[in-house]
Amino acid sequence: MIREIAENFYMITLPMPFRLKHVNVVILVHNKGVALFDTGLNMSGSFSKLEDSLETIGKSVHDIDSIFITHHHVDHCGMAGRIKEISGAVIYMSETGRQIIENRKNEGLAIQKIKKFYIEQGLAEKTVDGLVGLLGHFKKGIFPFQVDECLDYDRKYFIGDTAFEVLPTPGHTRDHACFFFEKEGILLSGDHVLPEITPNLSPDLFCPEFRPLRSFLDSLTSIQDLPVSMVLPSHGAPFPNLKKRIEEMQEHHKERKGFALDSVKKGPKTTFQISMDVFGKDLSGFDKFLALNETYVHLIELIHEGLIEEHKSGKQVLYNIT
Numbered sequence: 001m002i003r004e005i006a007e008n009f010y011m012i013t014l015p016m017p018f019r020l021k022h023v024n025v026v027i028l029v030h031n032k033g034v035a036l037f038d039t040g041l042n043m044s045g046s047f048s049k050l051e052d053s054l055e056t057i058g059k060s061v062h063d064i065d066s067i068f069i070t071h072h073h074v075d076h077c078g079m080a081g082r083i084k085e086i087s088g089a090v091i092y093m094s095e096t097g098r099q100i101i102e103n104r105k106n107e108g109l110a111i112q113k114i115k116k117f118y119i120e121q122g123l124a125e126k127t128v129d130g131l132v133g134l135l136g137h138f139k140k141g142i143f144p145f146q147v148d149e150c151l152d153y154d155r156k157y158f159i160g161d162t163a164f165e166v167l168p169t170p171g172h173t174r175d176h177a178c179f180f181f182e183k184e185g186i187l188l189s190g191d192h193v194l195p196e197i198t199p200n201l202s203p204d205l206f207c208p209e210f211r212p213l214r215s216f217l218d219s220l221t222s223i224q225d226l227p228v229s230m231v232l233p234s235h236g237a238p239f240p241n242l243k244k245r246i247e248e249m250q251e252h253h254k255e256r257k258g259f260a261l262d263s264v265k266k267g268p269k270t271t272f273q274i275s276m277d278v279f280g281k282d283l284s285g286f287d288k289f290l291a292l293n294e295t296y297v298h299l300i301e302l303i304h305e306g307l308i309e310e311h312k313s314g315k316q317v318l319y320n321i322t
Contacts, residue, residue: 002053006184008162011232012053014040016075023075024234025050026188029057030160033065036089037179037188038234039079041141047079062087066159068151068166069093070190071176072100074141076234081145090148094168097175098147103206104139113205120317121292122270130285151177167223171216172199174207178223185229187242192219195236198249202293203300211304213253213297220246253298260298264308268320271296 001013008029013022026037034054040046054060064087069077072093080091093101103110111132118128151166164181169192179188191199201212224246231245232238239245256278263269263277272288275295283291299319302308309322 002056005230005232005238006186008160009184009186010053010057011238012050014046014049015043016041016046017043018075020075020235022235024232024236026232027054027059027064028159028162029059030162032063034059034063035066035068035159036064036083037068038070038076038190039067039083041075042078042082042143043141047082050079064089067091068179069097070178070188070192070234071173072097073173073191074138076190077145078142081143084145085143091145092149092151093147094175094177095150096170098150100173100175100206101145101147110205117203117205118289118292119315120312121296122272122316123288123292127285127288131289134286153177169219169223170210171212171219172201174204174210174212174215176219180223180226180228182227185227187223187226187228187231189231189233191234192216193223193231193242193245193249194233195231195239195245197235198252200290200294201297202290203296211297211300213257213301214304217250217253220250256294257298257301260295261302261307264299264302264319265321268313268318270316270318271299274299274319 003011005011010027012025012027014025016023023040025040028035051061061083064083067080067083067089069080083089084091114132115128119125153166153168156163156165164179167178167180169176169178172191176190176192178190178192201216204210224243228242230238230240231242259278260274263274272292275291278295279291303310306322308319310317310319
């Protein structure tokens with residue numbers, strides 16, 4: 001599905017084989033070219049949908065001359081390399097994102113870090129092995145690419161006569177960025193601000209000092225007063241009230257952090273045990289992973305606030321009240 005958002009702005013909804021059934025990408029038509037913001041997964045259904053959508057406005061993949069990526073998750077950059085191979089498009093991504101892409105090449109180290117962390121946090125080894133296999137499957141959704149230019153947060157970019165800024169918004173990932181078109185009042189929010197769900201927050205195992213929740217909340221505050229009339233998210237429909245949605249998300253995380261603290265008060269527990277108190281026990285394997293991640297980032301903030309502490313017990317890390 002393609003829809004016109006504003007003059008020369010179009011949103012294309014591409015399919016995904018996950019619970020989130022779709023991802024939105026945005027195109028900006030200029031002169032004879034097309035700028036693409038995020039790409040969708042590298043899968044046949046997505047690529048053909050992108051081709052068909054461009055054709056309805058008299059364009060093709062060959063017309064894409066620049067690709068701007070919000071963050072490194074495969075549904076946002078999976079087709080970047082494939083499109084570049086066809087059109088020669090310049091790929092823009094943050095320096096942090098470029099580093100993360102490079103880290104992907106060391107698959108053995110990544111698996112080692114994943115197994116150690118999730119077993120320490122309370123997941124069963126069998127569950128962790130299944131998780132490693134699933135994450136390996138996700139890799140099939142990305143066509144290898146290299147970043148041509150790193151995004152400059154101090155620069156104003158121009159696509160034809162249309163100007164926009166790149167805003168660093170770490171939280172959902174360490175490399176997340178949004179794109180703000182001030183004159184048009186449009187914010188391309190990626191996964192940072194979504195209309196109906198909150199983006200999953202998870203630890204960055206290659207950067208343990210990164211605090212996802214603190215970064216996410218600070219990033220929300222940094223954009224909440226922007227003069228935005230329309231938010232274009234990566235999942236869900238466009239929506240107008242940025243500040244209201246941010247306030248809802250801030251309240252959500254305040255509540256979740258309180259639930260995590262209440263769980264710890266009942267006795268020393270692993271992150272996984274706490275996540276079951278917060279999210280319930282009837283979860284699939286992948287949902288256990290997401291719930292653990294979300295719970296862990298709240299526990300990190302409770303530690304920084306001096307309310308809880310962690311200690312090692314055998315192979316596992318336990319959390320208790322200070």
